[in-house]
Amino acid sequence: MSAISIILVVIVAFFAGMEGILDEFEFHQPLVACTLIGLVTGQLIPCVILGGQLQMIALGWANIGAAVAPDAALAAVASAIILVLGGQGAKGVGTSVAMAIPLAVAGLFLTMIARTLAVPIVHLMDAAAAEGDTRKIDFWQVVAICMQGLRIAIPAAAMMFIPATTVKNVMEAMPSWLTDGMTIGGGMVVAVGYAMVINMMASREVWPFFAIGFVVATVTDLTLIAIGALGLALAFIYQNLSKKAANGGGNGGNGGNGGNGGDPLDDILNDY
Amino acid sequence: MAEKKIQLTKKDRLSVAWRSTFIQGSWNYERMQNGGWCYALIPALKKLYPKKEDRAAALKRHMEFFNTHPYLASPVIGVTLALEEDRANGAPVDDVAIQGVKVGMMGPLAGVGDPVFWYTVRPILGALGASLAISGNIVGPILFFVLWNIIRWAFMWYTQEFGYRAGSKITDDLSGGLLHDVTSLASMMGMFVLAALVERWVSIKFTPVVSQVKLSKGAYIDWDKISMTHSGLQKAFTQYQNGLALSPTKVTTLQNNLDSLIPGLAGLLLTFLCMWLLKKKVSPIVIILGLFVVGIVGHVIGLL
Numbered sequence: 019m020s021a022i023s024i025i026l027v028v029i030v031a032f033f034a035g036m037e038g039i040l041d042e043f044e045f046h047q048p049l050v051a052c053t054l055i056g057l058v059t060g061q062l063i064p065c066v067i068l069g070g071q072l073q074m075i076a077l078g079w080a081n082i083g084a085a086v087a088p089d090a091a092l093a094a095v096a097s098a099i100i101l102v103l104g105g106q107g108a109k110g111v112g113t114s115v116a117m118a119i120p121l122a123v124a125g126l127f128l129t130m131i132a133r134t135l136a137v138p139i140v141h142l143m144d145a146a147a148a149e150g151d152t153r154k155i156d157f158w159q160v161v162a163i164c165m166q167g168l169r170i171a172i173p174a175a176a177m178m179f180i181p182a183t184t185v186k187n188v189m190e191a192m193p194s195w196l197t198d199g200m201t202i203g204g205g206m207v208v209a210v211g212y213a214m215v216i217n218m219m220a221s222r223e224v225w226p227f228f229a230i231g232f233v234v235a236t237v238t239d240l241t242l243i244a245i246g247a248l249g250l251a252l253a254f255i256y257q258n259l260s261k262k263a264a265n266g267g268g269n270g271g272n273g274g275n276g277g278n279g280g281d282p283l284d285d286i287l288n289d290y
Numbered sequence: 291m292a293e294k295k296i297q298l299t300k301k302d303r304l305s306v307a308w309r310s311t312f313i314q315g316s317w318n319y320e321r322m323q324n325g326g327w328c329y330a331l332i333p334a335l336k337k338l339y340p341k342k343e344d345r346a347a348a349l350k351r352h353m354e355f356f357n358t359h360p361y362l363a364s365p366v367i368g369v370t371l372a373l374e375e376d377r378a379n380g381a382p383v384d385d386v387a388i389q390g391v392k393v394g395m396m397g398p399l400a401g402v403g404d405p406v407f408w409y410t411v412r413p414i415l416g417a418l419g420a421s422l423a424i425s426g427n428i429v430g431p432i433l434f435f436v437l438w439n440i441i442r443w444a445f446m447w448y449t450q451e452f453g454y455r456a457g458s459k460i461t462d463d464l465s466g467g468l469l470h471d472v473t474s475l476a477s478m479m480g481m482f483v484l485a486a487l488v489e490r491w492v493s494i495k496f497t498p499v500v501s502q503v504k505l506s507k508g509a510y511i512d513w514d515k516i517s518m519t520h521s522g523l524q525k526a527f528t529q530y531q532n533g534l535a536l537s538p539t540k541v542t543t544l545q546n547n548l549d550s551l552i553p554g555l556a557g558l559l560l561t562f563l564c565m566w567l568l569k570k571k572v573s574p575i576v577i578i579l580g581l582f583v584v585g586i587v588g589h590v591i592g593l594l
Contacts, residue, residue, distance in 0.1 A: 070424035155349065
């Protein structure tokens with residue numbers, strides 16, 4: 019890799035690390051991070067493919083409450099570097115995806131360290147606040163953000179000192195049953211992310227939407243945009259109808275029946 | 291109160307909104323988003339409190355514990371700006387009131403941000419981009435990045451302005467069903483699209499052969515009778531279009547049998563298994579590593 023590429027990769031890694039905590043611009047999402055690394059190393063297309071596959075796995079990874087999700091930033095950056103160094107092009111994607119998983123776990127520990135180190139920084143900000151010194155608060159906020167950037171930039175820089183031939187040899191030495199098996203595993207791992215999200219959202223009310231969505235998806239002519247539009251339309255219809263039903267039910271009750279509104283559809287019809 | 295009122299201009303509010311992008315930068319285990327919160331408010335506090343001791347007091351009261359969804363912090367910031375503005379102009383708004391609004395809003399708002407942004411918008415845009423990217427299409431990542439940031443920035447700016455204009459009244463507005471509507475819409479649409487993603491992208495292929503049936507003559511293309519000429523190829527393709535098989539034996543794998551029930555059934559069952567394991571408090575990382583092992587072992591013994 020040329021010196022310029024190395025510097026640019028470290029910069030991309032820095033941004034990914036920052037975003038890993040900020041969660042605003044989404045530079046840390048594999049789709050974006052892998053693409054940027056591909057762009058600066060001249061191996062755009064294989065890295066875009068890697069980003070797409072990793073993104074599918076990482077769709078449901080989000081830090082909510084006590085649930086700690088694997089770290090997408092380190093996984094995306096490091097596995098893209100491995101892919102580039104390995105020099106196998108799109109063929110190496112399956113192996114890189116599998117490599118990304120242990121890296122995502124390693125990234126988790128780095129995140130925990132960084133979040134602990136932020137405690138003394140905040141105490142310095144307290145001191146600055148007591149003095150009314152806004153400049154100092156700004157300064158420490160920037161320091162804290164940079165620390166998060168270094169969390170990914172340092173491992174990324176270290177990885178690029180591994181000679182490309184070593185990575186290449188390791189990748190090529192892997193027997194095909196192992197790489198094929200890992201690719202198959204990668205296809206199944208996607209389910210974990212979806213399961214995490216479904217567990218968070220599922221309620222008795224929304225399961226029918228899940229069933230319809232699953233069946234509709236078997237119509238292979240429909241693109242994801244079409245499915246999204248269909249889902250949104252159904253959700254609106256459901257919400258409007260249930261509101262009307264609630265209003266109608268209320269009126270019915272006022273009408274002197276004294277019941278719980280009875281059949282909501284009946285009440286809507288009566289209102290007309 | 292004889293002095294003229296200090297007011298925050300649109301430029302001040304834009305500057306606060308931009309800084310709130312970095313609200314999680316100093317996220318820490320002690321008081322979470324407090325540092326970033328204070329950092330975001332600085333342009334406003336500087337303008338509202340020109341006297342040093344007032345400013346120090348304002349900065350200190352915004353270093354208190356704060357944590358919500360990073361984008362849903364925007365409406366809270368808006369309300370806080372309105373309150374601080376009133377206070378700087380002499381209205382009797384005390385520390386307790388400001389702290390109360392912050393704490394009162396952050397909990398319910400975090401409950402909206404997670405399902406809407408992390409579980410609906412990001413999976414949908416991510417899957418849209420990823421499905422293009424997997425075939426090597428550069429439009430995928432660009433589409434994801436651009437759409438996400440437009441939605442995010444529009445949301446943050448609009449809700450901050452909304453909070454600023456509504457002031458402390460916002461708590462009534464929000465509890466009046468709007469929040470509930472947005473959350474329930476997101477969860478319905480989210481579940482719909484998630485199911486589609488499970489069907490399309492969770493891939494398991496069982497390779498064991500269930501049956502091999504010799505097809506009768508005329509049900510497959512008899513390649514010996516096809517000559518490698520233009521007309522010969524044309525004939526072969528015509529036969530293929532008419533539904534003739536490519537080889538004289540029909541191989542049915544376990545996967546074909548499952549797909550004839552409904553395509554994607556195996557992936558659906560796998561997803562349910564993962565949900566169950568997660569509910570049993572099995573760590574997602576353990577499940578992920580386990581699935582890789584299953585993939586490798588299954589491939590070696592010829593099951594997958």
